[in-house]
Amino acid sequence: MSHTNKTDRPNVIWVFGDQHRAQALGCSGDPNVHTPNIDNLAASGVNFNRALSGFPLCCPTRGSLLTGRYPHRCVPGHEHRLPEGQPTIADVFNEEGYSTAYFGKWHLDGYQERNGRAAFHIIPPERRGGFRHWVGYENNNSPWDCWVHGGEGDGAFQYRLPGFETDELTNLLIEHIEERGAQRKSGSDQPFFAVLSVQPPHNPYMAPEAFRSKHTPGKVELRPNVPPIEGVRSQARNDLAGYYAMIENLDWNLGRIRDSLREADLDFNTHIVFFSDHGDLHGSHGQFNKTSPLEEAIRVPFIIGGERPFYGRKTGISPALLNHVDVAPTTLGLCGIQAPSWMDGTDYSSHRLPEQASVRQPDSAYLQSVIPTGHGHSVDKPWRGIVTNDGWKYVCFEGISWLMFNLNEDPYELVNMAHNSLYAGKRKELLGKLGDWIERTGDSFLLPAE
Incomplete structure (x- = not known):
């Protein structure tokens, strides 16, 4: 495995929400939402404006994000567990001397929601994807009643976050960044890979009132492919008012993360990768939610940003059809680490780093729904x-x-x-x-x- 010199190697942070479609950003031209921090990340970074989720469903996409493998080779359906013994991107970073940390939604332990609330399901340490530091939960659809757990043995813990989920999980990541900054100042630092995975803007579409007060259903502009059916349009507007408020809250928290990197003197050596697991239809073609191959469900934000050192990094728009299996190889490439052979995806880090050699890119991206959920508002x-x-x-x-x-x-x-x-x-x-x-x-x- 080839890699760069271990001294002063770059850090990487993933920041991603759930069900955040690519179209719902200021920099994508959505008139309903203001996302200045995400837009700034895109302006000083690389915006992959054709990125997509090859299986628009939480569990399969998350399996692919962590392993770089297609869902039929990893997590083929809803509430399926990450295969035992399957290495992840965290294992690769661990081998390269990185600190690895995960905060938030996991949804890869195969827990069946019919057996009780997944927020209370404890994921054992050996099934936390190899992350050395892990504070998360299996699944949760109640952003003001979010329970997290972590640790092991006598150090195991579980508690309810004291506020809105995105805010509180961001607080945990910021504490982690502060710790990394303190280590750097003491001369005992190591490079880190950290993940912030939040449930919003996934339904239920609700947000803190400071953000919700800016959005009212009557002012929401719908996409041209939402049909003139009153029930569809009414639901779409009501849902989107909360959805956009949640996105603006996530944007505000991204700004807090970037501030913490500056204060910790880590901003010029940290890549920030902002994306989503899949999109949300919100009434387009009369449909809602996900599991559909239509654009609103498969297209996702994907931005590689961070402060630019004087020697430069590439900026602008990338038209690459970056897929969910490409996220892990691309992230490793940002740190000069070659993706292992068990990953299926393509490394697109050369679209950000001028020193990286370009790789042969596929002429298309593969889309799948392997095992349907059978849920309402889904393709069966x-x-x-x-x-x-x-x-x-x-x-x-x-x-x-x-x-x-x-x-x-x-x-x-x-x-x-x-x-x-x-x-x-x-x-x-x-x-x-x-x-x-x-x-x-x-x-x-x-x-x-x-």
């Missing part, structure tokens, strides 16, 4: 699909085409060409690319004849 059949570099999307159920869009001219996916004989040749081409992905990744799925 398995599907597979691709998005191509030249702007096409194709998705199918087993044995039958479902969706085909030219995103270049139809970004809101209003014209489905999957069964239009005029585009039979293009459909055949996209089916061929999808078949290559299925074969290359060892997946199993019955494709349409053509």
Whole structure:
């Protein structure tokens, strides 16, 4: 495994929310939300404006984020456990001499919510992904009643956070940053990888009143693909008022994190990677929540930022189709660490670091729903699909085409060409690319004849 000199190696922080779609940012042009801290991160960093979540569902995406492996090879469905013995990005960082820490939502221990509230489920230390410091919870959908646990043996603990989840988990990360800063000043520091994983802006869509007071349903501007059905539009506006308030709260907390890095004198040596596990439909095409291959569900923010030393880092927009399996290899690449062979993804760190050699990028990104949840407002059949570099999307159920869009001219996916004989040749081409992905990744799925 190749790596840079261990002295003064860069730190990395992941900051990610749950169900935060790419479109819901000021820098993405959303008129409903103000995200100055995220926008500043993008302005001084690299904004991957075509990033996506290849399986728009919490557990499978989280498995892929930590392992760089596709869901059918790791966490194939909702409430499935991270496989025993599966190494993670934390294990790689540990081997490289990094301090590793995780704060917040885990959702990888396979706990079945029907057996009781997952917030009270204790995840044993050996199933915390190799992170040396871990304070988190399995799942929680109540941001003012968030219980965390950690430690082991006589040092084990569990308690309820005293305030709003995003604020309190950010406090824990800031304490960790302060500790790293103190170690640096004492000369006994080591590089660190830290993760902040918060449930908001996942439903229920509620936020502290200081943020909620800025948003009212009647003023929400809906996307053009939300149909003129009053029940759909009313629910979308009500949900989005809370959703945008939660995003602005997350943005405020990102600002607090950056302030703490400056105070700890760690800001010029720390990469901040801001993203989400998947998106949220919020009424687009009459649909809600996730598990759909439509743009609002699969597109996610993905920004690599941090202060720029005088020798420079690349800034601007990257059009790369960065997928969920690419997050771990890219993060390792930011620290000059080669991704292990068991990771499936691509290292896109060269889009930020001029000294990194560019790698051959796939011509498309692979989309999956391996095991459906059966939840309301979800797609109840398995599907597979691709998005191509030249702007096409194709998705199918087993044995039958479902969706085909030219995103270049139809970004809101209003014209489905999957069964239009005029585009039979293009459909055949996209089916061929999808078949290559299925074969290359060892997946199993019955494709349409053509």
